[in-house]
Amino acid sequence: MRAAMLDRGPKTGLIAATALIAWFFCLPAQAQPGTPVRIGIYQNAPKLHVDESGNPAGFFIDLIQLIARDQDWRTEYVECRWAECLELLRTGDIDLMPDVALTESRRRQFAFHRIPVVQSWSQVYCLPQNDFKSLADLAGATVAVLEGSVQHDFLRELQRQSDLAFELRTVDALPAAFELARSGEADVAVANHFFGQRNAFDYDLVETPITFNQASLFFAASPAARSLLPPIDRALSEWKKDADSPYFAALNRTYAAPRNGAWPDWLMPALVIGIAVVIMLGAGLLLLRWRVQSATARLEQTNQRLNHLLESAPVVLYALKFPEMTVEWVSPTVERVTGFPLSEASRDEWWPEHVHPDDKDRIEAENLTIRPHQTLVQEYRVLGRDGETLAVRDEKRLIPNDDGGTSGTIIGSWNNVTAARRQARQVDFLSHHDRLTSLPNRSRLDWLLEKALASAERSRTGCHVILLDLDRFKSINETLGVAAGDRILRLVTSRLLTWAHDDDVVARFGNDEFCMVTTGLARAEVQDRLDRLVAEIATPTPVAGRDLLLTASVGVAVYPRDGTRPETLLQRASQALQSSRVQGGNRWQEFDPSLEGRIETSPFLESDLRHAIQNQDLTLYFQPQFELSTNRAVGVEALVRWVHPEHGMLLPASFIPMAEQTGLIEAMDLWVIRETCRQLAEWRGPGQPVVRASVNLSARELYNEDLPRYIGDCLAEFDLPPLSLTLELTETMLMESPERARQVLEQIKALGVRIAMDDFGTGYSNLAYLAQLPIDEVKLDQSLVRELDNSKEMKTLLRGMISLFERLGLALVAEGIETDEQLRFLVEAGCPTGQGYLLGRPAPAEKLFERSAEC
Template sequence: MNESPSLSTLPPHGFAVTGNQRLRESVTVQQLLRPLPPVKIQLNCLGVLDRFLADAEVYALPVIDDHGKPVALLERPSFVEFFSGRFSRDVFGRRSILDLLSCGQYKCDVPLVVEESCTVEDAAQIIIGAGMQHMVTGFMVSRRGSYAGVADGRDLLSIITRQKQAELYYLAHYDALTGIPNRALLSDRLEHACRDADRKGRLVALLFIDVDRFKQINDSLGHSAGDEVLRRIVARLKASARQVDTVARLAGDEFVILMEDLTDPAQVALVARRIIASMQEPIDMLGHVLVATVSIGSVVYPRDDAGVGALLSKADAAMYEAKAVGRNGFRSYSPEMRTYNPASMSLENELRQGIERDELLLHFQPQVALAGGAVLGVEALVRWCHPERGLIPPLQFIPVAEESGLIVALGEWVVRNALAQLRAWRDQGLPSLPVSVNISALQFRQRGFSGFLAEQLAEHRIQPGLLELELTESVLMKNVDAVLQTLTEIKALGVRLAIDDFGTGFSSLSYLRRFPIDRLKIDQSFVRDIDSTPVNESIARAIVALADSLALEIVAEGIETASEVEVLKRIKCVQGQGFLFSKPLDAERFSTWLLNRARSEIVMA
């Protein structure tokens, strides 16, 4: 699949990928347009009031002059309230809207009018400049100066958020340097290809490709030149593969070609030989002429293995066999080859033992008030201290736990020990800080989950309001009725609920209103470089406004610089966490950090 992915390969965001694998934006205000019939400025005020009273869904009414140009946007709350006043109907009821706007007694802000050809990003900046109240009331849209309709601020937020989601999807599934699929997308396509092959009685092959002596290229010419060499190699891999094949980058100088819907294993060797031949052409780089050869190993499904998981390791073993006999060559997998055993294959068993042996530990990251720096709570983050490998980061073992189902036992360990640590801090005389714990989808859906929480709170004698569960949007949007029931049970205990990584999922505003959520956490992808990336500021500002309209608390994740704090304070985000304040610390170091911070605040006071 060398061609650029079609829109169908991305989430339904209204964005596409260009020929050079970069996102292309194609959304203007026209796509937000709602054809709400306007009222003319000569209409009497009772006519407007009747319109509001007849349709409770109408939040604001656009007003146009005799030439069709937008002149005002009458908001329901203020208009209805004004005419609820004493004598207002008698004095102004039969007078025109023009008279009302001119009298000075009725306050109506200058309307926000945006041309329909304006991009949604520019519209967001206009709203930021004009005032975030327009995110709720909406704004008027013009077409060559004449009224065309209205647009909802929430729709604008939705479009901008979906654009960011499309960017995140791209970053999660495509290699930033070369623009080709990464390991995650390759794995997804491989599973699909194998299932398809089973139905059709066809074959699937993997070519594992490693650039020979690439380190020498990097060391002699520099990393920038090395990156360019990789891009040129990718171009040759694409030219050598079939149009339907997937060319992916695993890491560094390792690439894989996925060949599906094969009828003859000989097709694999044909492509491999074509690749090796293409690499013989010299590359002119910074005045140097070099030849970048490759070693290739192949594996065929289901001939070499009927399980998808071992295919990549067997192709890797064949590639190392090609290197062992002199590089610049190709080998097919055979049972005599010694396969590389990925760490994850043994990691599951070791993690199971690690949970049983209490090798896990918690680190704590503070959540602070952006104005003043007061510590408002902590987030508990699990770490694994392996007896031989040392501290293993969550990105390595959490996916293994989720795939194996160990995430339930792991999650229960986290809840149990987070509450135990709260009790220990309280017994030591430290402040009773609320603790946030991440909950996986599998753990959340376990029968008796709320009962487990009640038992742990009682056992450790912790007030329920000091425990906050962080759930992702994806957890909440599956089987909504069952989710709502579980959330209600948890809230009945007094436990707080937060949506983690808000803005990266696909939650609906209507569902958000139904869920008993206490807090939204702005995903760090929107916080990072917020001081220099206008779209990130627009999204964060809109999320803050949304939280405010729903009476929810808001906290920003991943804060690393003081300038990011200043932007967040300006958009009225009051809480945050990130490396700027403290990296995650073990319980003992966090206690020390908390005491030192309290002493410094006393000194400053």
């Protein structure tokens, strides 16, 4: 800390021409020693500072010097940085600190007098070429601010309560903040308006419309020096009653233009000698005339500055006669703030006519409670001339007349806080809504869900909590980019809002998760709406000039059946969603108590699966494929299984969706390819019926540039002909990105490996794309085969498809053959190959031929 002890005595000046000579030869008289008072001082011109001569100066210094002289105090000034000054005051190393805004935290640490010294507000300054109009414009900006100041506290609280992101650069002095803004190291600087009006021009800065923190400024005392405050209150009370008091004289000097430079040291003696000579020559009259003209010019300049302040400040000043509440004076800024001309706003009837009707009775009642020398702060609404409703902050004080009666004058300031309240609403919206979709975010959802459950309890109706998760959205983000993913999320939001009723809740629950809450509907109506919801999401979505197929997994929990607390219902809706996802997505699932014990909800499953892949603890089952006309086994499909050490045999539906979400599916795919090749090599002996095997690939493998090389290495390692391996990709995977699929598949096709489209008939295949893709085989989805028992139309459709694929030269495999009737139809229709439980169930490699022989 840099501390300097400064003593200041009364100033002397030239009163008359003869006194000027005496002033030159006299030394400044020192104040009589009295009670020592240590006063902190920091650089905040024009309120207080150390001038170029090393003397304390400024508005607050002028006032405390007058009070000290009256109280016979001996003042000692301690120069310090702002934060250091507050710490010295807290520890009692100084007694008084001028220019302190009253806050709750400071009220607990320091003592304050009752009557504020002056009103101030905070303002944002920037270079002329920058454009900052509201707090929202500070997003992404660097803001220079005095450490430990009320401005610093306000901006940190704004960061904490909203999503508004900006960087704070703290400094230990206000000039340092303005220097950062001028140099470009900060985008804006924040200071009190006193410092800004006096110094902004010197730093090439201009004021912005952004103001906040209207505050009252005081002298703060350490707790041990509390007795210093009553004399300050008495002095302020007397001074503020008299327009000619030292208080208003000091205030005028504060707003006067600063001196641009200091005279050379040699000039004053020379000037004094010259004046003495002039006086001796009888030119005193001319000197006096010059001084009068100079003082008049300075007074005019001060008046202009005060008028500018009254006309440009974001407040309306006024005086009312009490208790009549008639208007005595209103500042000209009323026209700019309200749109009403000064002549109209000065009418006694103007305020009662334009205060909002809902606020009028309250404000009139509060006005009757005002007491002398007490400040009354009110907020209410006023109807502006253009029809806009203005929010105002009215701070008024009753100054009683000298006759000792109840009458007096109310002096007040009327601040338009409409923009501040609007900004507060914006901050509140940003804190509780998602920026991308403008839907309520997770924190807001908790409150809305509590409200919906309370309403359902009062009306004794049900409430459905619905969680929706977009299937394979992570893959969309990785392949199409984040911008495309954001467009899809906004489109899904639009569809959800179209689906929702007016009293439904729609919120963003996570990255690609949404939550809907609906109340008061019958179970059948909710189920119908859920069917429509799944179908609405599955509508083809235009992205980059192409149609993208989106699907969603939906989980539902019902109040009060599945729980009565929001967290319980959300947890159980999530469990139902997970069950829907495990079943392949594109469906909805209600919570069932049995879901709570299922393995897929285990948080340790991912870690177990990762270890199983690393340790090769997975196993392969094979389902045989038969030539239907001869019942001869011609191939197998490899199906992965996991024998979990705790939960036993797990089917793919229990872990494949999680593997796709976590990225473990890539390593699993590569393991299945190599293990299948190894098993094929073992089966190549004499008398073995298996000549080829099919392996299912995930969508991620379409973006694995090393996949063709890996397949080639596996074929070479086990000396297998390429035609013995078939790679299966689902219809949806191929249609989502046919161009990318064609590039990868052509490289694999060049190796001689066969390509099959799996689950044909479950998506939105375009036959034009189908003809362009390098595929050798199409596998009919088991849902089509299952319909053969019930639908004549399906039989007609499958006959046409079998004929079509035969003409296209594509091999055809029917999946899911489970009845003799299905098998008989497929043989008659000419389907060459098939698989299903009727023909052969999946089995380990060592038992496959035994089961095939039985079939």
